[in-house]
Amino acid sequence: MKEDIRETVKDRYAQIARSRVSGCGCGCGPTEPAKMSLEVGYSAAELASIPGDADLGVGCGNPLALAEIKAGDTVLDLGSGAGIDCFLAAERVGESGRVIGVDMTDEMLDRARGNARQGGYVNVEFRKGHIEALPVEDNSVDLITSNCVINLSPDQPKVFSEALRVLRPGGRLTVSDIVLTAPLPDAIRNSVSAYVGCVAGASLKDAYIRAIRDAGFEQVEVVGETPYAADSLLELPDVKQIVDDGTLSRDEARRAAESVMSVKVHAVKP
8 A cells, every 4th residue: 555655656746747837746736836836935036046947836835944054964855856945955055064855756856966967066966765764874964854745655653753863963854744634534535636736645733743753853843834725625636526426515625625734843853
């Protein structure tokens, strides 16, 4: 089952990587990536400072907005995609720091590496791997970021335990992700398009925070939260079919959509 989920996610994000517009990934919405990224918290200046092909418009927030990045830091981005957060972090860590992006999709890695060459980034590298088994040394990272990716993992507690492993003592975790305030109906929970759209795999908010604490993190704090755009969920192909065939009423589907939230979470390794 876990491998089936990974392959489904990998296939969908490979399609997005090959395109030049946002697909219905975690940023399902406007087809212009820059518009989507502006809506979830990136500034126009940030987007102008990186290669244009690094922004796929599939995030649900800007995890770097509240991150304290210092010159010389080592930053790790989980599910780095085409590299948007890696390149923004690279400017802040400077020549004495480095940024590592991890992604499991070859097409995303190819695109990110091409963007790094185009932008002349010498302090950024992209590694292939799963976020549940990071190809990163123990106690080697100062900051971990992730943007709307952990909800896609079939083993979220393992992601957080791996994050703790690779962080140095005092290292920080700053992520944007999708969580739920109420359980989803089974019809949506079992929807493929809702899964790759970062909804069906999302955890209840309390469970998500508990998983971070259970991994061993301290000072776990939700530093921001915004509602998910309900209309985005209702426009997903599987969800539209569920409503059209009467499995769920449109009101039931909308109530489910209103239980979906984007959160920014910060935590520290003791």
